[in-house]
Amino acid sequence: MKKYILDLKVRSNRRLNRNHNLLELGCINPLPPMVPGQFAEVRVDGSQTTYLRRPFSIHRVDRAANTMHLLIKSVGDGTRKLADLEAGDSVNIMLPLGSGFTLTRNARVLLVGGGCGVAPLYYLADHLFRQGNKVDILIGGRSADDILMADDYRAFGTVYIATEDGTLGEKGMVTGHSVLKNKELSYDMIYCCGPDGMMRAVAGIAEAHGIECEVSLENTMACGIGVCLCCVVETHEGNQCVCTQGPVFNSKQLKGWTAEVETGCSLDQ
Amino acid sequence: MASLEVNIHNLKLKNPVLTASGTFGYGEEYDDFIDVNALGGIIVKATTPEHREGNPYPRMAETPMGMLNAVGLQNKGVDYFVEHIYPRLLKYSNYVIANVSGSTVEGYVEVAEKINRLDHIQAIELNISCPNVKEGGMAFGTSCPSATAVTRAVREVYDKTLIVKLSPNVTRIEDIALAVEEAGADAISLINTLLGMAINAETRRPVLSTVTGGLSGPAVKPVALRMVWQVAKAVKVPVIGIGGITTAADAIEFMLAGASAIQVGTANFIDPQASVKILAGIEEYLYRHNISDVRELTGGLVL
Ligand SMILES: Cc1cc2nc3c(=O)[nH]c(=O)nc-3n(C[C@H](O)[C@H](O)[C@H](O)COP(=O)(O)OP(=O)(O)OC[C@H]3O[C@@H](n4cnc5c(N)ncnc54)[C@H](O)[C@@H]3O)c2cc1C
Ligand SMILES: Cc1cc2nc3c(=O)[nH]c(=O)nc-3n(C[C@H](O)[C@H](O)[C@H](O)COP(=O)(O)O)c2cc1C
Ligand code: FES
Numbered sequence: 001m002k003k004y005i006l007d008l009k010v011r012s013n014r015r016l017n018r019n020h021n022l023l024e025l026g027c028i029n030p031l032p033p034m035v036p037g038q039f040a041e042v043r044v045d046g047s048q049t050t051y052l053r054r055p056f057s058i059h060r061v062d063r064a065a066n067t068m069h070l071l072i073k074s075v076g077d078g079t080r081k082l083a084d085l086e087a088g089d090s091v092n093i094m095l096p097l098g099s100g101f102t103l104t105r106n107a108r109v110l111l112v113g114g115g116c117g118v119a120p121l122y123y124l125a126d127h128l129f130r131q132g133n134k135v136d137i138l139i140g141g142r143s144a145d146d147i148l149m150a151d152d153y154r155a156f157g158t159v160y161i162a163t164e165d166g167t168l169g170e171k172g173m174v175t176g177h178s179v180l181k182n183k184e185l186s187y188d189m190i191y192c193c194g195p196d197g198m199m200r201a202v203a204g205i206a207e208a209h210g211i212e213c214e215v216s217l218e219n220t221m222a223c224g225i226g227v228c229l230c231c232v233v234e235t236h237e238g239n240q241c242v243c244t245q246g247p248v249f250n251s252k253q254l255k256g257w258t259a260e261v262e263t264g265c266s267l268d269q
Numbered sequence: 270m271a272s273l274e275v276n277i278h279n280l281k282l283k284n285p286v287l288t289a290s291g292t293f294g295y296g297e298e299y300d301d302f303i304d305v306n307a308l309g310g311i312i313v314k315a316t317t318p319e320h321r322e323g324n325p326y327p328r329m330a331e332t333p334m335g336m337l338n339a340v341g342l343q344n345k346g347v348d349y350f351v352e353h354i355y356p357r358l359l360k361y362s363n364y365v366i367a368n369v370s371g372s373t374v375e376g377y378v379e380v381a382e383k384i385n386r387l388d389h390i391q392a393i394e395l396n397i398s399c400p401n402v403k404e405g406g407m408a409f410g411t412s413c414p415s416a417t418a419v420t421r422a423v424r425e426v427y428d429k430t431l432i433v434k435l436s437p438n439v440t441r442i443e444d445i446a447l448a449v450e451e452a453g454a455d456a457i458s459l460i461n462t463l464l465g466m467a468i469n470a471e472t473r474r475p476v477l478s479t480v481t482g483g484l485s486g487p488a489v490k491p492v493a494l495r496m497v498w499q500v501a502k503a504v505k506v507p508v509i510g511i512g513g514i515t516t517a518a519d520a521i522e523f524m525l526a527g528a529s530a531i532q533v534g535t536a537n538f539i540d541p542q543a544s545v546k547i548l549a550g551i552e553e554y555l556y557r558h559n560i561s562d563v564r565e566l567t568g569g570l571v572l
Contacts, residue, residue: 051486052331
């Protein structure tokens with residue numbers, strides 16, 4: 001897919017909770033084609049400590065409004081600077097980058113997201129729903145406050161929630177939710193984004209039930225376009241760039257991602 | 270319009286802006302963003318005798334105005350390069366320069382010999398910053414005898430333009446420059462990355478899997494500029510300046526220090542259009558200073 005560098009305008013920047021923002025971006029010309037699972041590299045202006053661009057998943061694309069959204073968790077100087085953007089500010093962005101999820105049609109699929117890992121799942125759920133899939137969505141977090149925009153997902157399918165402190169949905173980790181504990185777990189595909197340990201655990205469960213599982217990795221990046229070779233992940237075909245050959249991988253491609261880690265994990269990593 | 274053409278030995282570059290090895294892939298990664306042919310040339314990713322998987326992840330640490338990398342020369346080896354990558358480079362009408370690496374003198378020679386046969390590649394850049402396996406892992410480029418040995422051996426099998434790229438991790442860079450000039454280098458490029466390190470205080474662990482890595486970006490510019498100045502004074506062959514070049518002013522500073530051409534490296538990551546913007550900025554500078562030939566800048570430092 002052709003890649004672009006654009007100066008987009010901030011349409012809105014909504015604070016969702018203490019450390020998450022929903023950044024809405026638009027421009028006069030139609031936004032370029034992009035698919036669920038792809039990401040963008042954002043230049044962070046005016047931050048003393050942020051030299052490289054920052055990668056973010058494409059969270060939503062609204063073709064009618066000609067806008068796109070990024071869901072940003074503030075973890076450092078770069079993301080905090082982006083959280084401070086105001087409507088009318090300009091954002092230099094490279095997109096669309098990477099390859100997307102395998103998009104099924106008329107299938108039964110489960111989307112699993114933990115923490116900020118839900119970012120790419122909205123666009124994915126939207127797309128899968130339109131393609132006639134029956135979509136189940138399982139979202140996990142530490143407490144109710146971490147479960148972002150669960151209501152928005154209900155437009156696309158059934159939403160299940162797990163919180164570690166039990167303030168919303170089932171108490172416990174995502175990987176311990178009854179949806180995944182089901183002995184007869186049967187989906188055509190499981191899509192998963194979140195902390196590494198959570199994705200490994202979900203991939204393990206999927207594998208144990210013979211279900212294909214795609215995960216979205218977040219390795220640190222310098223270029224985002226396959227030239228620096230800094231973002232590699234070990235696959236059975238050797239090192240591959242997460243920025244071009246991913247960020248979405250079938251868990252079976254990844255070295256060391258086997259069913260032995262079916263124990264679950266904390267989002268607190 | 271001022272003349273932008275510069276000569277590096279037998280190469281007649283249409284302008285002095287090149288892109289640095291390892292930061293510009295094989296050019297094609299930038300086709301969506303710029304007209305790669307507008308540049309004087311491109312130096313493609315390092316090629317070694319054998320396929321190399323490189324170092325384990327993590328390979329990158331961001332630093333104040335720069336980054337450390339520990340890629341470890343990941344590439345598919347020279348035979349794959351000749352068979353699969355070279356044909357894709359034919360679409361570029363400007364100079365495509367191969368970056369040659371190895372861990373033994375024989376390894377460098379093997380790669381240089383195989384690339385010598387490729388018509389569309391008129392020059393190689395010898396990356397002598399690689400560890401010399403036989404001499405206990407010390408980089409070829411950090412001692413005069415080993416820099417001489419590898420340059421001389423490659424010179425014997427390579428008959429087009431031979432550029433030798435120097436490592437800055439030495440005490441007296443002029444000595445290495447003179448040694449490789451004496452051994453047959455047609456041009457010298459510098460600098461490669463500066464050895465550095467990053468630690469995560471929270472975890473007490475190194476950030477890079479290899480503990481140390483190569484620093485690049487604006488952080489290294491003053492060091493690179495000083496080294497280009499020292500080398501350009503010492504040698505007769507043309508010098509290509511590299512290190513943190515991000516703007517046209519940076520590029521012009523390197524030329525004033527004695528460089529005949531420059532390479533844009535890490536800046537490509539932050540702005541894939543950096544190289545062509547630098548070129549446009551150089552033209553604007555020449556116009557503003559009423560300079561008719563870009564070559565006037567080389568060594569134009571007023572002391
Ligand atoms: C393909 C991809 C998609 C991503 N999508 C999103 C998204 O949709 N929303 C979102 O909020 N974040 C996303 N991230 C992570 C995001 O890029 C980082 O959180 C961001 O770069 C941190 O920048 P900073 O300057 O705020 O933090 P820094 O100051 O650079 O780092 C602060 C802390 O965050 C950690 N950190 C930095 N980069 C990463 C990373 N890549 N992964 C995990 N931890 C990191 C550091 O180790 C450090 O402890 C994505 C990353 C990738 C590679
Ligand atoms: C990710 C990365 C990979 C690199 N790979 C190579 C390489 O394969 N061969 C080489 O000679 N130099 C390599 N370099 C060094 C650059 O070509 C250049 O000399 C150095 O980065 C300094 O210039 P800069 O500050 O403009 O980036 C690499 C640099 C980076 C950042
Ligand atoms: S981030 Fe540079 S190759 Fe992936």
